[in-house]
Amino acid sequence: MSLKSTDLPAPAPARKLRPTRTAGRFSLPKRPAGTVYRGGEGMWSWVLHRITGVAIYFFLLVHILDTALVRVSPEAYNAVINTYKNPIMGLGELGLVAAIGFHALNGIRIILIDFWSVGTRNQRLMFWIVIALWAVLMLGFAPRHLMHVFGGE
């Protein structure tokens, strides 16, 4: 399938680039008119996808090394894995799950945009569905995890 320029979403109607007058002073318009992509769901989903991807990547590097301690000795492994149970790490795990939750759900959105015929047209709606599902996921996970971490045992 080849794209024609008419397949692209119509650019937002250009705002007049006339300087607005505020309190007796001239100020430039807040943002350039007519950009298709800048700001908005499309850009922020990309920013978040990239940041979460990098964060998970560096976690995985450390995580493979900490798991490798099972080949050193049970004491060494337990000493390191016990740090996963302290409150600060507990909050870190919450952040990790939040990051993976978003990256995974938004990853499915990206795949749907690429392979589903009406995916691109619905990308904005799918972004908000991703956010909603992510919120449900975190509401299910966070209280239980925090109880495990702060609950004493």
Add this chain to the structure above:
Amino acid sequence: MSVSIESPRVKPAPRRGVNWEKWGWLYMRASGVLLVVLIFGHLFVNLYAGEGVSALDFGFVAGKWASPFWQWYDFALLWLALIHGSNGMRTIINDYTTVPIGGTRLRRLFTPHYIFKTLLVGSTIVLLVLGTLVIFTFDPCPSGAPADLLPTFCAARS
């Protein structure tokens, strides 16, 4: 003098060789679908079910890796996630560094672009080998370890 301009409607000649960039693109999507299942399963069992993180210790890992199912599960998780992550980081390096041109090969190697890529490829290979060895050479009952840290099925505990 006349200049001939190729008609813009003509299909470009097909390129020769494997289109690695395309297969990498496809890999990100295929591995992504599998990783959703593998990672959510991993987090559910290790972080959510039962006592959550509080249950993790040497005995817990020994209990899981006593079964080939969890060994191969972690093997798939390791390879799919690390290659997905590394290929994603490769994209990011390409975005934020410029590919050097000119100079000798050696000189080009010592530019941010190739320094990052060397580190990336090197660490990925080392961790894939290390992680795989850890899963398949794991010894649940190392001799000389305190018996109370070992899983219940070890001879040292009975």
